[in-house]
Amino acid sequence: MAISEHLRSFAGKSVVDWSPDEFDPQDPLNLDVFYRIAIGWDSESDWGYHFARFLAHPNVAQITGIVIGHWASDFDQRDSSPIVEALVNARLPHLKAIFLGDITYEENELSWIIQSDIAPLFEAYPQLEHLGVRGGEGLIFNVIQHAALKSLTVQTGGLDIRILQDLARSDLPNLESLELWLGTSGYGWNGTIDDVARFIQSLDRFPKLSALGLCDSEIADEIAQQIVNSTLLDQISSLDFSFGTFGDEGAEALINSPKTLKLKTLRLEHHFCSDAIVEKLGQLPIEVVIFNQRQPDTYDNQRYVLNGE
Amino acid sequence: MFTVIGSPGDRRVELFQAALHSLHLPAAEVIPYPTIADLTALPITPFLRIESPGKDPNAQRYLLGMNVDLPKGQLFNPYRWYCGLDMVMRRIEALRSPITRWMNPPEDILIMFDKWQCRTRLESIGIPQPRSLGPISGYEDLISKMRDARINRVFIKLTHGSNASGMIAYRTLGHQHQAITTIENGFSRLYNSRKLRTLTTHLEIALLIDEVCMYPTHAEEWIPKAAINNQVFDLRLVMIKGRVCQGVVRQSHTPITNLHLLNQRGDLDTVKARLRPGQWDAIVETSERVMTAFPNSLYAGIDLLITSDFRRHYVLEVNAFGDLLPGVLYKGHDTYTEEILAVLDDAPRHS
Numbered sequence: 001m002a003i004s005e006h007l008r009s010f011a012g013k014s015v016v017d018w019s020p021d022e023f024d025p026q027d028p029l030n031l032d033v034f035y036r037i038a039i040g041w042d043s044e045s046d047w048g049y050h051f052a053r054f055l056a057h058p059n060v061a062q063i064t065g066i067v068i069g070h071w072a073s074d075f076d077q078r079d080s081s082p083i084v085e086a087l088v089n090a091r092l093p094h095l096k097a098i099f100l101g102d103i104t105y106e107e108n109e110l111s112w113i114i115q116s117d118i119a120p121l122f123e124a125y126p127q128l129e130h131l132g133v134r135g136g137e138g139l140i141f142n143v144i145q146h147a148a149l150k151s152l153t154v155q156t157g158g159l160d161i162r163i164l165q166d167l168a169r170s171d172l173p174n175l176e177s178l179e180l181w182l183g184t185s186g187y188g189w190n191g192t193i194d195d196v197a198r199f200i201q202s203l204d205r206f207p208k209l210s211a212l213g214l215c216d217s218e219i220a221d222e223i224a225q226q227i228v229n230s231t232l233l234d235q236i237s238s239l240d241f242s243f244g245t246f247g248d249e250g251a252e253a254l255i256n257s258p259k260t261l262k263l264k265t266l267r268l269e270h271h272f273c274s275d276a277i278v279e280k281l282g283q284l285p286i287e288v289v290i291f292n293q294r295q296p297d298t299y300d301n302q303r304y305v306l307n308g309e
Numbered sequence: 310m311f312t313v314i315g316s317p318g319d320r321r322v323e324l325f326q327a328a329l330h331s332l333h334l335p336a337a338e339v340i341p342y343p344t345i346a347d348l349t350a351l352p353i354t355p356f357l358r359i360e361s362p363g364k365d366p367n368a369q370r371y372l373l374g375m376n377v378d379l380p381k382g383q384l385f386n387p388y389r390w391y392c393g394l395d396m397v398m399r400r401i402e403a404l405r406s407p408i409t410r411w412m413n414p415p416e417d418i419l420i421m422f423d424k425w426q427c428r429t430r431l432e433s434i435g436i437p438q439p440r441s442l443g444p445i446s447g448y449e450d451l452i453s454k455m456r457d458a459r460i461n462r463v464f465i466k467l468t469h470g471s472n473a474s475g476m477i478a479y480r481t482l483g484h485q486h487q488a489i490t491t492i493e494n495g496f497s498r499l500y501n502s503r504k505l506r507t508l509t510t511h512l513e514i515a516l517l518i519d520e521v522c523m524y525p526t527h528a529e530e531w532i533p534k535a536a537i538n539n540q541v542f543d544l545r546l547v548m549i550k551g552r553v554c555q556g557v558v559r560q561s562h563t564p565i566t567n568l569h570l571l572n573q574r575g576d577l578d579t580v581k582a583r584l585r586p587g588q589w590d591a592i593v594e595t596s597e598r599v600m601t602a603f604p605n606s607l608y609a610g611i612d613l614l615i616t617s618d619f620r621r622h623y624v625l626e627v628n629a630f631g632d633l634l635p636g637v638l639y640k641g642h643d644t645y646t647e648e649i650l651a652v653l654d655d656a657p658r659h660s
Binding site: 002003004005006017019040041042073075077104105106107108109112298299 | 459460461462480482483485487504531532533534536537538539540541562564616617618620
């Protein structure tokens, strides 16, 4: 239970709430920020109405990014397909950044967010550079062919292995940053370490990939042990194991591998490393961002991912 | 000059005595809860303060009317506890000398300790509060009320519970269910835990809610709270003499923010900086209006949430003994000192 706050920035710009009560569609939008289009927990109107009003702003065609928040009223268990369709139909000619599902823990449980087939977004927006998606339930990518996409973030409580398989066959020649929240088997993660190993091997198909996050994973240690035996560390400069169950076993694999020194940055927010290992990691001559040390649960001695339940 | 009904040695009483001492006033005479029934009169002092019984086991046994050792952490019938409090308050009322002034009168304390009565009173003066589903008798009743009101996210509260005791945050969507609670249950006994538990099994949740509903319980909408630094928060505002005197930010990674559940205190100035123009003034105005519902009470602690979009605020609870904020100063004083100065300054108020 952890995403408490809405995005304050995305793809380099501040994010501000847009609402039909506070914005006059006659007024121009501020092009220096991204707007979040969402309905409130008690909203009388639906998301489509909000978006239609938003599209009425005179300079809406100039916007370069958009954040989609909570789209379903509390009692509707509605997937994101109408939102995807509305975005596709909007044909915003300069849109380069989309975050689909900026929904906090209190608004909806991560694993209760229902996504949909978002492949139409890639077709409608060939200029898209940054895509973030929250919620793994119902999420479908298919094999992506997209020349412009630079960063892809998929935040789930449990990632369906099909997403990894589809990505492993996608063509993303400009992809620089990939962040996937693998999550836990209780909430949809259905992969094994072998699946992850195969996926890691396929990453050389993204020639520009320099930052990889395999986050919120209950097999973070095993993944780290796989990575040091792959060619991935010859390719990327930033590696992120945040929010998962990463602990001493994974850290020792990294510390003992000379390839780790090829990284510029290692990110470990929320981890289970011992003090001694934290100190050793700190001595590596690379930037190690490590904080939020956790202890196994006092009741069952389990390590928990940050964005689980 | 002061008489205190409270528990000798309890932190609250000690801090109140320290506040008197720092003002060069004589120490208060402390009347323990369990002695009240046997008294024929209360000390005749200008001021009478009714303090929380705290954790003192004698006071708790007395209020519950149970002459046995109470197992630690067990949740006892909070209505029974409230009846004990009611009896003590009436007794104090009867024993008070007419020249003694209340800091807070018993009738207000009793209303604040009955969350349902308190919310009804606030409703009557138009204070914004989360939508209520009313008293609930069990899981089935809750679900049908949630469906009728089109609410899928509620806080279930023991009407006479204090702090986060017996609190359940429950939500459902489609076939999915989730309950976050401070309650541990086992063999038809309920325990308060310092650690939150998350239940996702429908049957387990339904049984827990049924069990809690053995006691007077009501439910209200769970409104998504504002967050800063990726933690949700609400505010505890200490009101003295009708004004906001101090506030703390109760931050949490979980929906239940009560401070003693190992949550953190945030910085009020950081919150104020995030508010929309005029919003802090509106919060102050609401809080002051809450206190007009209790014109004879010198102080109270108001719990107030700001919505996740920072657009609105709602009063969650009014706490009769919610004025203890150790280490937080206002104009150089702690809350207790501030209250003593207020009551000395304003002596005819309670007559």
